[in-house]
Ligand SMILES: Cc1cc2nc3c(=O)[nH]c(=O)nc-3n(C[C@H](O)[C@H](O)[C@H](O)COP(=O)(O)OP(=O)(O)OC[C@H]3O[C@@H](n4cnc5c(N)ncnc54)[C@H](O)[C@@H]3O)c2cc1C
């Protein structure tokens with residue numbers, strides 16, 4: 001039989017082109033320019049993903065009055081002690097160096113203070129103003145400049161080429177490549193690599209309201225899970241408190257940045273009350289995201305939401321001039337759909353924003369599977385039970401850099417191994433199965449768009465901001481039924497630029513991510529950070545200072561958090577420096 | 578526009594690989610409040626025609642994936658609201674770029690020209706294993722930096738490239754987006770490259786090929802003024 005794919009051999013294969021993917025590519029290249037490096041990305045390289053969408057900024061302890069230790073403490077307190085402390089330390093200690101690299105080597109320009117040094121602003125949940133930014137649309141500058149740097153290097157790009165499956169070598173002891181699909185032509189590529197960097201950005205798009213870019217559908221989690229990786233903390237789903245409500249548009253769920261609350265914007269219910277007074281009277285709107293998002297949700301559930309089903313974000317008292325000067329991107333976003341952020345309250349809803357869970361890695365991005373490195377939102381452990389605003393892009397860039405350097409190092413020692421063609425064959429058959437099956441209408445059956453909508457509704461209602469056992473059980477039943485249905489879904493026969501086919505593959509992956517999320521959420525019978533259980537409303541350190549791990553073919557299992565640098569008692573005692 | 582109204586959109590369909598012809602196809606979209614052209618295309622895909630092809634990522638005007646020609650003018654599909662457009666809304670792929678299928682164009686020619694200006698910042702030459710130096714101290718209010726700051730928000734969507742009449746008749750013209758990037762990096766006081774940046778963009782196909790038509794300024798969805806960058810490059814107005 002002639003093989004249904006072209007083959008490609010390289011040293012480093014990078015999946016995803018957000019901050020993590022591009023930092024990995026550039027650093028692997030600069031460490032060893034002779035490496036054959038390939039970046040394959042589902043969306044256009046440099047454009048797709050969430051790094052570009054990030055608004056508020058990037059946390060780094062640059063100021064002499066600040067310190068990595070202090071950033072570390074904020075990160076652990078924010079994460080409610082569930083973080084892998086070695087990963088969190090790698091994050092905070094690496095962030096200042098990464099900011100310097102971005103500025104002096106990549107060409108990113110961050111906003112300055114009047115004295116010409118980098119400006120840092122306040123972000124919720126932090127004891128120091130340490131968020132570096134460029135206006136309120138920081139991600140565009142970071143991604144554009146990283147993308148420019150690709151043009152200075154001999155790095156092969158595969159735009160709009162999604163990874164479909166990770167592939168092992170023949171005995172199965174390591175990852176040796178991936179099966180890729182060029183979406184425009186429908187052609188497959190069997191890519192062999194000495195090191196694979198998974199950086200597809202996770203992404204909680206399995207909720208009714210969510211913030212990430214549309215093409216992110218948990219592909220990395222699904223591929224890693226199928227490949228036998230260990231995923232942790234999947235119950236930890238961050239909801240951002242201020243997702244814009246934009247009628248019937250997909251813009252709904254897009255975030256209005258945290259800096260607005262940092263600068264003093266208020267949250268109001270339909271009666272005009274600053275409801276945070278009931279939930280966190282001390283920090284009010286500047287409490288961490290989990291607290292504020294949950295408070296908004298509870299207000300809405302208690303019938304105090306607006307007609308559109310949300311609450312109101314009000315920045316008007318800060319002065320129109322101040323709002324327009326400091327948040328021009330946010331003001332423009334609101335104006336697009338007819339709201340005046342500078343002068344009137346804007347309707348918002350909590351929105352699924354960031355998945356703290358992901359593949360277990362070590363500080364050099366290694367996984368238990370030799371040959372596979374993971375960085376960025378696909379990885380778990382850095383943020384614990386709640387991520388601080390500004391630590392997401394820091395994670396992508398710090399760990400992307402580390403993954404690139406580790407990949408280069410691995411290539412110096414790792415031999416070549418051919419991917420198992422039987423495994424590739426099976427993945428190919430599964431991926432192409434929907435082609436040519438009838439596409440039924442939304443009303444009459446197994447339509448992929450209808451299945452996605454049903455999944456999003458279930459996740460929003462039962463695996464959302466407040467959870468309980470009966471609801472989670474029902475959600476898992478629904479997910480099971482939807483898994484059945486997606487296995488029958490069809491797409492037009494012509495594989496070229498076939499968005500319906502891509503959607504079927506997307507929903508298959510969303511379902512994997514959803515099942516992992518709901519399963520871990522059922523397992524953790526306490527309330528911590530982003531995970532709130534109506535039936536177990538208290539945090540229980542005696543029993544639950546553990547991470548929940550999941551891997552294919554085995555029951556979920558708990559592992560105690562290693563409190564290697566900071567324990568609950570110490571941190572709360574030590575006053576911020 | 579009240580919720581639930583029907584809006585007609587006419588999409589220019591084309592499938593070159595299947596030997597197809599360009600033809601207009603009309604759809605009646607069930608248009609909810611605040612829906613964008615991108616939302617309308619999704620509505621068609623999900624309800625009417627599972628074969629429609631288009632490109633998207635952020636749906637928030639930030640990634641530049643969804644530029645197309647809407648009612649005759651370039652724009653981002655995700656940033657144009659149906660309620661503010663004359664119906665029937667016509668949607669066509671970007672001009673001066675090969676069509677892959679329907680609204681999906683091949684952006685490679687656009688990025689090849691972008692690459693031709695050496696768009697990358699050149700900083701200190703140091704090993705990747707050495708720590709980086711401190712970022713430059715750049716007082717606020719520096720005039721050159723202020724212009725650069727306004728011009729670096731380009732999202733490389735290709736709208737200006739499609740709208741530029743010179744691009745369509747002078748194949749080697751680099752186009753507005755590439756030249757804008759050439760200016761912003763050349764005028765970056767931190768950049769270590771020399772005057773060769775200027776040589777590149779003053780050669781054939783560079784800034785002197787521009788006729789100052791200004792369509793690029795009109796269609797830019799993020800308020801960049803590529804024409805200003807081109808004019809500054811022509812004057813050599815960068816300190817080197
Ligand atoms: C609206 C918004 C605002 C944010 N603001 C901030 C902020 O102010 N500060 C902060 O710290 N964090 C912020 N975050 C979070 C931050 O953006 C993310 O944590 C981070 O950017 C993730 O980076 P990444 O490189 O892991 O993934 P991404 O940047 O999301 O990139 C993922 C890449 O993988 C590709 N991909 C997906 N699937 C596949 C596949 N199957 N095969 C190949 N490629 C694939 C995508 O196309 C994309 O190129 C924000 C997030 C959102 C959604």
Ligand code: FES
Nearest residue numbers: 635636641643655
């Ligand atoms: S989808 Fe990103 S700009 Fe429209």
